[in-house]
Amino acid sequence: xxxxxxxxxxxxxxxxxxxxxxxxxxxxxxxxxxxxxxxxxxxxxxxxxxxxxxxxxxxxxxxxxxxxxxxxxxxxxxxxxxxxxxxxxxxxxxxxxxxxxxxxxxxxxxxxxxxxxxxxxxxxxxxxxxxxxxxxxxxxxxxxxxxxxxxxxxxxxxxxxxxxxxxxxxxxxxxxxxxxxxxxxxxxxxxxxxxxxxxxxxxxxxxxxxxxxxxxxxxxxxxxxxxxxxxxxxxxxxxxxxxxxxxxxxxxxxxxxxxxxxxxxxxxxxxxxxxxxxxxxxxxxxxxxxxxxxxxxxxxxxxxxxxxxxxxxxxxxxxxxxxxxxxxxxxxxxxxxxxxxxxxxxxxxxxxxxxxxxxxxxxxxxxxxxxxxxxxxxxxxxxxxxxxxxxxxxxxxxxxxxxxxxxxxxxxxxxxxxxxxxxxxxxxxxxxxxxxxxxxxxxxxxxxxxxxxxxxxxxxxxxxxxxxxxxxxxxxxxxxxxxxxxxxxxxxxxxxxxxxxxxxxxxxxxxxxxxxxxxxxxxxxxxxxxxxxxxxxxxxxxxxxxxxxxxxxxxxxxxxxxxxxxxxxxxxxxxxxxxxxxxxxxxxxxxxxxxxxxxxxxxxxxxxxxxxxxxxxxxxxxxxxxxxxxxxxxxxxxxxxxxxxxxxxxxxxxxxxxxxxxxxxxxxxxxxxxxxxxxxxxxxxxxxxxxxxxxxxxxxxxxxxxxxxxx
DNA sequence: GAGCACTGC
Numbered sequence: 280x281x282x283x284x285x286x287x288x289x290x291x292x293x294x295x296x297x298x299x300x301x302x303x304x305x306x307x308x309x310x311x312x313x314x315x316x317x318x319x320x321x322x323x324x325x326x327x328x329x330x331x332x333x334x335x336x337x338x339x340x341x342x343x344x345x346x347x348x349x350x351x352x353x354x355x356x357x358x359x360x361x362x363x364x365x366x367x368x369x370x371x372x373x374x375x376x377x378x379x380x381x382x383x384x385x386x387x388x389x390x391x392x393x394x395x396x397x398x399x400x401x402x403x404x405x406x407x408x409x410x411x412x413x414x415x416x417x418x419x420x421x422x423x424x425x426x427x428x429x430x431x432x433x434x435x436x437x438x439x440x441x442x443x444x445x446x447x448x449x450x451x452x453x454x455x456x457x458x459x460x461x462x463x464x465x466x467x468x469x470x471x472x473x474x475x476x477x478x479x480x481x482x483x484x485x486x487x488x489x490x491x492x493x494x495x496x497x498x499x500x501x502x503x504x505x506x507x508x509x510x511x512x513x514x515x516x517x518x519x520x521x522x523x524x525x526x527x528x529x530x531x532x533x534x535x536x537x538x539x540x541x542x543x544x545x546x547x548x549x550x551x552x553x554x555x556x557x558x559x560x561x562x563x564x565x566x567x568x569x570x571x572x573x574x575x576x577x578x579x580x581x582x583x584x585x586x587x588x589x590x591x592x593x594x595x596x597x598x599x600x601x602x603x604x605x606x607x608x609x610x611x612x613x614x615x616x617x618x619x620x621x622x623x624x625x626x627x628x629x630x631x632x633x634x635x636x637x638x639x640x641x642x643x644x645x646x647x648x649x650x651x652x653x654x655x656x657x658x659x660x661x662x663x664x665x666x667x668x669x670x671x672x673x674x675x676x677x678x679x680x681x682x683x684x685x686x687x688x689x690x691x692x693x694x695x696x697x698x699x700x701x702x703x704x705x706x707x708x709x710x711x712x713x714x715x716x717x718x719x720x721x722x723x724x725x726x727x728x729x730x731x732x733x734x735x736x737x738x739x740x741x742x743x744x745x746x747x748x749x750x751x752x753x754x755x756x757x758x759x760x761x762x763x764x765x766x767x768x769x770x771x772x773x774x775x776x777x778x779x780x781x782x783x784x785x786x787x788x789x790x791x792x793x794x795x796x797x798x799x800x801x802x803x804x805x806x807x808x809x810x811x812x813x814x815x816x817x818x819x820x821x822x823x824x825x826x827x828x829x830x831x832x833x834x835x836x837x838x839x840x841x842x843x844x845x846x847x848x849x850x851x852x853x854x855x856x857x858x859x860x861x862x863x864x865x866x867x868x869x870x871x872x873x874x875x876x877x878x879x880x881x882x883x884x885x886x887x888x889x890x891x892x893x894x895x896x897x898x899x900x901x902x903x904x905x906x907x908x909x910x911x912x913x914x915x916x917x918x919x920x921x922x923x924x925x926x927x928x929x930x931x932x933x934x935x936x937x938x939x940x941x942x943x944x945x946x947x948x949x950x951x952x953x954x955x956x957x958x959x960x961x962x963x964x965x966x967x968x969x970x971x972x973x974x975x976x977x978x979x980x981x982x983x984x985x986x987x988x989x990x
Numbered sequence: 991g992a993g994c995a996c997t998g999c
Contacts, residue, residue: 446997658994782998943991
């Protein structure tokens with residue numbers, strides 16, 4: 280039995296005055312509430328009438344819009360944004376800020392002749408928001424309202440509101456450094472502080488200084504013809520002051536959300552085994568509480584699989600009268616077919632139990648959840664910079680942050696009053712950091728540094744909300760130098776510019792450029808496309824491990840994972856010649872390959888071929904069955920990731936001090952290979968090299984930069 | 991002997 284404190288507490292840790300407190304409702308912060316002001320431009324009624332011919336569905340949509348919490352503050356919001364160059368808007372979940380504000384700004388004429396961009400950290404968000412807003416505007420997406428994400432652009436000359444991924448806008452800087460097409464840029468989900476959001480926010484500050492300078496508008500300097508830029512930063516409640524002070528004390532506005540009350544319980548004592556506590560808590564809910572689905576937050580796949588089978592075991596032993604349990608695991612690497620189960624309605628007399636990673640915190644909203652069990656744990660990727668180019672990523676379980684805990688609790692109150700059981704004490708909650716450290720402080724900066732170099736900027740000089748770590752910058756500089764993207768004066772080389780032009784990680788871009796010299800671009804594009812796909816090529820869940828290994832043996836290649844990938848892609852291409860989409864899917868299913876990964880890889884490859892053509896790279900050049908050019912190309916990009924076998928069977932980095940092991944998922948695991956190169960190094964239970972190939976030692980020695988360093 | 995989540999002309 281897990282003991283929870285009998286008195287529930289509020290999500291932000293303050294004692295509950297009322298037993299059922301609305302999520303995020305109380306706060307002592309001084310706020311500028313947004314209310315319908317007197318400076319109304321037009322009455323709400325008039326506004327709705329002006330919309331296109333009103334069908335029944337349209338009417339319902341417009342009625343719904345009027346009911347959104349943000350609707351009553353419309354005119355005041357427009358007024359504030361008109362008066363201020365930068366506005367920080369804090370909007371709680373369900374306020375409607377992301378769909379409504381762009382429309383308000385357009386309707387008020389505030390955008391002038393320019394476009395309104397709304398940035399999102401995730402692709403799905405950008406596309407689905409554009410669809411939603413187009414529907415509200417009673418038009419097709421791609422006309423007045425459009426979107427732009429990688430591989431998928433739906434916008435036109437007529438587009439005035441464009442939903443884009445933040446990465447897309449950063450890319451756009453390369454061709455249009457002052458983002459001249461836009462008159463308003465709305466940065467949404469700014470609190471997530473992704474690397475791209477931070478780079479964008481730093482650039483926006485500089486761009487606005489250029490575009491809004493009064494002296495320039497009088498006709499002096501190059502900015503004379505520039506139209507001013509409005510910036511709106513939108514975020515969840517935390518960190519408002521930080522955004523505001525970054526933009527010279529920008530005005531902060533608050534919009535209320537619409538969220539059902541969530542009652543929160545903390546455990547009385549801290550729990551040694553969070554998986555076991557989650558198991559007990561689930562059955563306490565299942566036997567004591569009324570119907571409603573349960574969402575359990577766990578750090579990763581391993582815990583999800585473990586807890587899932589324990590729950591199944593105990594559920595089978597319950598008395599017949601107890602409702603059945605429908606288990607739904609949910610993590611990114613799960614085959615999509617098994618993810619859809621979550622959205623289908625819970626069968627009568629059953630209780631759905633969703634076991635999810637962080638993916639359910641922001642990316643996927645699950646209907647019907649009434650109870651949340653929060654283990655208080657997550658996994659975090661963190662780059663450890665080590666002297667010259669020998670850093671590695673860690674992926675370790677750690678405690679979550681306050682903002683994450685609040686987000687998780689909020690997932691219980693989407694459709695009605697809910698309950699959140701935190702498997703940690705109230706003190707533990709109070710001691711959590713407010714929000715996660717921004718990515719710019721904990722991720723590899725190599726790709727961003729290269730992009731900035733192309734803009735004539737530098738990580739050291741650009742003004743960021745949080746400064747990147749010195750060691751991390753040095754490590755990125757070293758990496759780019761080794762790849763030949765920067766010269767010894769830290770200046771961008773021709774090679775570097777070409778690398779930035781390719782939509783690939785710098786090291787993979789270098790592999791493609793090497794393949795150009797060695798005449799094996801065709802093979803390299805096949806490999807690189809899979810490596811830069813988001814999803815994994817091979818599925819691996821505990822229950823089907825042996826069958827999967829068996830089905831895949833025909834792809835295994837003795838020189839390692841890169842050639843194994845090439846074999847898979849070649850087979851898939853063969854199948855694709857004759858099979859329909861369903862046939863390809865079926866083939867993937869039988870061989871335990873991820874259809875999504877291969878589909879994405881094919882899209883990336885197509886894009887890379889187009890880019891190659893523009894760069895005058897012959898992508899049809901092939902080396903046939905000669906493996907040497909392919910391995911040489913890989914070595915050129917992965918030279919930092921080379922390791923030699925030691926007498927004791929371990930591997931030692933060539934350019935760093937670490938002892939590494941070959942990841943168990945690699946085809947070269949347990950093999951004794953004199954020299955290897957690898958895609959990445961991840962520290963979990965050991966320092967593991969993932970994506971490994973065997974290469975002749977001489978290939979590593981012949982890379983120019985190593986000769987340099989010896990000389 | 992093992993894989994949090996995202997993104998890109």
